[in-house]
Amino acid sequence: MVGDGSAALAALRPGTRVLVEGPYGRMSARARSHRKVALVGAGVGIVPLRALAEGLSYASGDAVLLHRYRDDPLFRTELETLAHARGLRIVALPGSRRAPSSWLPVGGAPVDDARTLLGLVPDLADRDVFVCGPPGWTDSFTRAARDAGLPADQLHVETFGW
Numbered sequence: 001m002v003g004d005g006s007a008a009l010a011a012l013r014p015g016t017r018v019l020v021e022g023p024y025g026r027m028s029a030r031a032r033s034h035r036k037v038a039l040v041g042a043g044v045g046i047v048p049l050r051a052l053a054e055g056l057s058y059a060s061g062d063a064v065l066l067h068r069y070r071d072d073p074l075f076r077t078e079l080e081t082l083a084h085a086r087g088l089r090i091v092a093l094p095g096s097r098r099a100p101s102s103w104l105p106v107g108g109a110p111v112d113d114a115r116t117l118l119g120l121v122p123d124l125a126d127r128d129v130f131v132c133g134p135p136g137w138t139d140s141f142t143r144a145a146r147d148a149g150l151p152a153d154q155l156h157v158e159t160f161g162w
Helices: 006-011 041-054 076-086 111-120 135-147
Strands: 036-042 063-068 090-095 127-133 156-157
Touching: 036 041, 036 135, 041 063, 041 076, 041 127, 063 076, 076 090, 111 135, 127 135, 135 156
Parallel strands: 036 063, 036 127, 063 090, 127 156
Antiparallel strands: none
């Protein structure tokens, strides 16, 4: 993930002492304002969401994870354990993206992204939504979430790139 000062890391010489703090972004419980949450990640964007799924307090059924991945899902065992122990609902979205403007994988019904999102999470507007993935993918998810009626203050987005 990229944050303030990330570009300066390239100028550091081996052996330089550094102090790392955080997180200060939107991927923490501090951003939470609703009882229910939706965690939405693509690829390695699942990393902070896995930590949230473990660290947030929620009742069984109050947390859903939409997990987009190409081949094999990261943290499969850990997430299945959270599903069993804490009631995290996991929605797997495997495969390549169906279009550059979509956050969804190839396949499924030819329904627009916002309607598909509401089909997966009907009470989306009653949740905080934490999203992490590459910039183009998070942009397409953000558009779909806003089109589905999610208020901007309930959408917490982090992107990563290299």
